[in-house]
Amino acid sequence: MAYATNKIRTFIIDNFLFGDDTRLQETTSFLEEGIIDSTGVLELVNFLEEEFGLIITDEELIPENLDSIERVEAFLERKRHHADLENEGPAVLRIGA
Amino acid sequence: MSFTREVLQLDPARETARICGRIRELLAGPLRRRGLVIGLSGGIDSSVTAALAARAVGPARVLALEMPERHSAAETLALSTLVANRFGLPRLQEEITQPLEAIGFYQRYSEAVRLVFPDYGPGWSSKLVTESVLARTGFSRFSLVARRPDGTLERRRLPLKPYLEIVAATNFKQRIRKMLEYYHADRLNFAVAGTPNRLEFDQGFFVKLGDGAADLKPIAHLYKSQVYQLADYLGVPGEVIQRPPTTDTYSLPQGQDEFYFSLPLAQMDLCLYGKNHGIAPERVAAVIGLTSEQIERVYRDIEGKRVATRYLHLSPLLVTEIPEISGPLQSSMPVSALHQ
Numbered sequence: 001m002a003y004a005t006n007k008i009r010t011f012i013i014d015n016f017l018f019g020d021d022t023r024l025q026e027t028t029s030f031l032e033e034g035i036i037d038s039t040g041v042l043e044l045v046n047f048l049e050e051e052f053g054l055i056i057t058d059e060e061l062i063p064e065n066l067d068s069i070e071r072v073e074a075f076l077e078r079k080r081h082h083a084d085l086e087n088e089g090p091a092v093l094r095i096g097a
Numbered sequence: 098m099s100f101t102r103e104v105l106q107l108d109p110a111r112e113t114a115r116i117c118g119r120i121r122e123l124l125a126g127p128l129r130r131r132g133l134v135i136g137l138s139g140g141i142d143s144s145v146t147a148a149l150a151a152r153a154v155g156p157a158r159v160l161a162l163e164m165p166e167r168h169s170a171a172e173t174l175a176l177s178t179l180v181a182n183r184f185g186l187p188r189l190q191e192e193i194t195q196p197l198e199a200i201g202f203y204q205r206y207s208e209a210v211r212l213v214f215p216d217y218g219p220g221w222s223s224k225l226v227t228e229s230v231l232a233r234t235g236f237s238r239f240s241l242v243a244r245r246p247d248g249t250l251e252r253r254r255l256p257l258k259p260y261l262e263i264v265a266a267t268n269f270k271q272r273i274r275k276m277l278e279y280y281h282a283d284r285l286n287f288a289v290a291g292t293p294n295r296l297e298f299d300q301g302f303f304v305k306l307g308d309g310a311a312d313l314k315p316i317a318h319l320y321k322s323q324v325y326q327l328a329d330y331l332g333v334p335g336e337v338i339q340r341p342p343t344t345d346t347y348s349l350p351q352g353q354d355e356f357y358f359s360l361p362l363a364q365m366d367l368c369l370y371g372k373n374h375g376i377a378p379e380r381v382a383a384v385i386g387l388t389s390e391q392i393e394r395v396y397r398d399i400e401g402k403r404v405a406t407r408y409l410h411l412s413p414l415l416v417t418e419i420p421e422i423s424g425p426l427q428s429s430m431p432v433s434a435l436h437q
Contacts, residue, residue: 037401037405038237038401042260045257066236
């Protein structure tokens with residue numbers, strides 16, 4: 001998932017922090033650090049859906065899935081695993097596409 | 098300190114006198130204007146502001162502006178007219194449908210909605226909604242509710258682009274209204290009075306350079322239930338007092354508490370007061386009839402909205418402070434100094 005992690009990290013740093021990565025660790029809470037708000041969440045969701053070709057449901061819009069790089073990465077992994085199981089074949093997520 | 102539903106009780110006569118005195122001070126002092134322009138919406142806040150203005154400077158020095166458009170509720174104009182007449186205010190109607198059309202509002206709005214409802218067009222109506230903090234389990238989600246010409250309703254979640262486009266287009270309404278308020282204020286040498294109550298002011302429920310713009314905001318310190326107390330005292334018509342708070346912004350009727358606030362406004366008031374005064378959630382919960390956990394969520398939501406809407410309150414930010422301008426206002430400066 002290193003590719004996905006880098007993509008997510010670059011997006012957060014470019015889009016929300018204007019290049020300043022000094023306060024962003026893998027586990028940094030986007031909400032607690034004031035990095036994203038409700039519109040920022042929409043931007044993150046839009047990025048994830050477009051970049052990784054997935055659909056995020058209402059129920060998945062929770063901090064447990066989206067509130068740090070680590071959590072987003074784990075969420076993507078779960079989505080990919082779920083897609084693998086459903087398709088009994090290669091992941092439909094276009095990670096790295 | 099004790100916490101009951103009565104904490105928001107005020108002495109309406111005393112508060113009215115205090116606000117009216119302050120309005121006169123601000124007009125004669127820092128603002129140097131001769132009266133007040135107020136956009137009347139037929140709602141409780143603008144009605145109370147207008148009544149206070151009439152008391153403060155006399156009705157002849159107040160201009161009540163009515164600015165309906167195509168999507169305004171049918172009763173809006175009748176109610177604002179009732180208020181202007183009750184307080185003897187000169188009244189002017191500026192219909193804003195045409196300016197909105199000229200600037201492309203209706204087209205831009207419909208195009209944004211069609212990103213979510215591709216068939217949206219004549220005969221449809223819509224509104225933006227969000228879930229109460231008490232109902233949702235995660236982040237805020239904005240949805241669009243659309244009514245088809247056959248009357249059926251459907252709700253769909255809004256992705257980023259249509260959400261931003263819909264909000265941006267809709268903000269034209271508040272900004273065009275404010276532009277007209279300032280036009281009339283300039284030609285009369287009046288100031289513009291904004292009409293937010295404390296909930297709206299604190300939680301950023303306004304459009305920057307739209308309804309958020311004003312020279313003074315006479316009731317921004319009053320909780321909503323205190324605005325109702327003043328309305329009773331000042332003699333605001335009962336029809337206005339009984340009208341459920343509405344944004345009167347979308348083509349489908351939209352209550353303020355389904356779009357922005359977590360709870361009905363009377364409960365929101367008590368939560369905001371409780372949070373502002375450090376009242377423990379369990380004590381607020383006992384008075385309102387909710388759980389401590391729910392009050393904690395409302396407290397967090399209040400703080401979250403404060404952070405998210407902070408920029409709405411900010412004046413343009415400077416790289417370097419300019420002390421001659423941004424320092425304390427020299428209100429005692431003689432008028433002659435202005436001509437040097």
